[in-house]
Amino acid sequence: MTASIEIAPYRLRPLRLSDGADIHRLVNDWSVVRMLSHLPFPYPRELADRWIGSTIQRQSAGQAWHFGICDDKALIGCIGVSLDAPGRAARIGYWLGRAHWGRGIATLCVTRIVAWAFETLPASQILADVAQDNPASIALLRRLGFSEAGRTTIAFLSRGGEPCPVLTMSLARSGFSSVAARLGTVSAETSADHDPGMTPRPTGPATATAMPAASGAGTVPDGIATKRPASAAPRILLVVAAVLVDRENRVLIARRPPGKPLAGLWEFPGGKVEHNESPEQALIRELHEELGVDLSAGCIAPLTFVSENSGGRHLLMPLFICRRWRHDPVGREGQELAWVSPEALHAYPMPNPDRPLIPLLQELLSG
Numbered sequence: 347m348t349a350s351i352e353i354a355p356y357r358l359r360p361l362r363l364s365d366g367a368d369i370h371r372l373v374n375d376w377s378v379v380r381m382l383s384h385l386p387f388p389y390p391r392e393l394a395d396r397w398i399g400s401t402i403q404r405q406s407a408g409q410a411w412h413f414g415i416c417d418d419k420a421l422i423g424c425i426g427v428s429l430d431a432p433g434r435a436a437r438i439g440y441w442l443g444r445a446h447w448g449r450g451i452a453t454l455c456v457t458r459i460v461a462w463a464f465e466t467l468p469a470s471q472i473l474a475d476v477a478q479d480n481p482a483s484i485a486l487l488r489r490l491g492f493s494e495a496g497r498t499t500i501a502f503l504s505r506g507g508e509p510c511p512v513l514t515m516s517l518a519r520s521g522f523s524s525v526a527a528r529l530g531t532v533s534a535e536t537s538a539d540h541d542p543g544m545t546p547r548p549t550g551p552a553t554a555t556a557m558p559a560a561s562g563a564g565t566v567p568d569g570i571a572t573k574r575p576a577s578a579a580p581r582i583l584l585v586v587a588a589v590l591v592d593r594e595n596r597v598l599i600a601r602r603p604p605g606k607p608l609a610g611l612w613e614f615p616g617g618k619v620e621h622n623e624s625p626e627q628a629l630i631r632e633l634h635e636e637l638g639v640d641l642s643a644g645c646i647a648p649l650t651f652v653s654e655n656s657g658g659r660h661l662l663m664p665l666f667i668c669r670r671w672r673h674d675p676v677g678r679e680g681q682e683l684a685w686v687s688p689e690a691l692h693a694y695p696m697p698n699p700d701r702p703l704i705p706l707l708q709e710l711l712s713g
């Protein structure tokens with residue numbers, strides 16, 4: 347049995363079967379799961395249990411070691427290392443629950459686990475796979491002495507199987523001394539992560555063989571604290587949208603007309619919430635203006651929401667679902683409309699914030 351590793355005020359301890367509910371709650375979050383290649387989104391509860399079972403087996407077989415990252419109250423993330431078959435390289439992976447980003451925890455844990463791996467395993471190098479759209483993780487690994495060893499493309503299950511460019515970063519045992527030096531200087535109080543940064547592959551409570559993915563976020567070399575400047579907070583753009591679902595379980599999308607920003611992309615009908623309007627009122631107004639449909643007597647239910655930085659502002663978009671309305675939708679602003687099965691949505695270019703909604707709709711509406 348692997349012992350726990352103390353990195354006060356946190357603790358890395360072997361995973362237990364009873365961690366399933368916590369892991370599921372933390373990982374079934376788009377911001378976390380989108381950086382993990384082997385996990386579907388939404389993330390079914392039973393996969394968390396299955397993954398923990400497989401990690402325990404792999405540890406007994408001397409193939410991989412997974413730790414729950416715990417604070418004084420609960421499990422807040424996972425970190426793990428697996429050995430490649432010949433035992434020459436180890437792969438690291440990790441993730442942290444969203445509420446725990448920005449406190450230097452990722453840096454602290456990655457640093458400690460790299461040291462543990464070099465002390466304990468026969469590996470001559472440690473590898474980490476990081477999505478190229480995860481610059482904070484890449485930055486963290488670079489600060490710990492990792493350098494780029496290759497580029498590849500991995501199909502991210504979490505992003506509906508979309509092929510995503512990934513960097514493989516590596517740290518040789520000979521570079522370990524710089525990590526060890528940092529161990530003495532980096533503490534949770536003196537470093538700051540910008541996000542949880544994760545590496546897609548070696549982790550993820552997703553599938554039986556994956557391990558909790560990894561890697562981190564901006565930290566600070568030499569133990570100097572940094573904080574995100576308050577002025578960086580983006581302006582919130584509150585937009586409301588609806589998934590109208592017909593009897594054949596197809597959803598309605600509309601093409602942004604020429605002259606509007608993002609013209610030509612397909613989106614869920616809706617628009618900006620005005621002052622003194624509730625999201626529901628805005629939705630009823632927008633769909634009447636845009637499509638001529640009347641949702642007022644129908645049933646609109648909150649489905650999910652999008653929360654994403656894009657182009658210097660922060661889009662916050664409650665998404666409702668509706669199966670009953672009055673009047674057939676027509677493009678009253680000249681926009682093209684399409685009724686599309688969830689499986690076919692990938693064929694319609696959509697704004698980036700909408701793309702994670704596709705696997706969610708597929709899971710909800712298909713078969």
Ligand SMILES: Nc1nc2c([nH]c(=O)n2[C@@H]2O[C@H](COP(=O)(O)OP(=O)(O)OP(=O)(O)O)[C@@H](O)[C@H]2O)c(=O)[nH]1
Pocket residue numbers: 585586587606607608612613614615616617618619632661697698699700
């Ligand atoms: N309606 C809608 N807007 C979306 C979606 N996804 C997404 O990123 N957006 C963004 O949310 C914003 C909505 O603004 P809009 O210009 O359509 O709003 P609006 O209907 O009030 O238009 P207006 O400003 O011309 O009056 C756009 O920046 C759009 O790109 C979506 O699925 N539906």
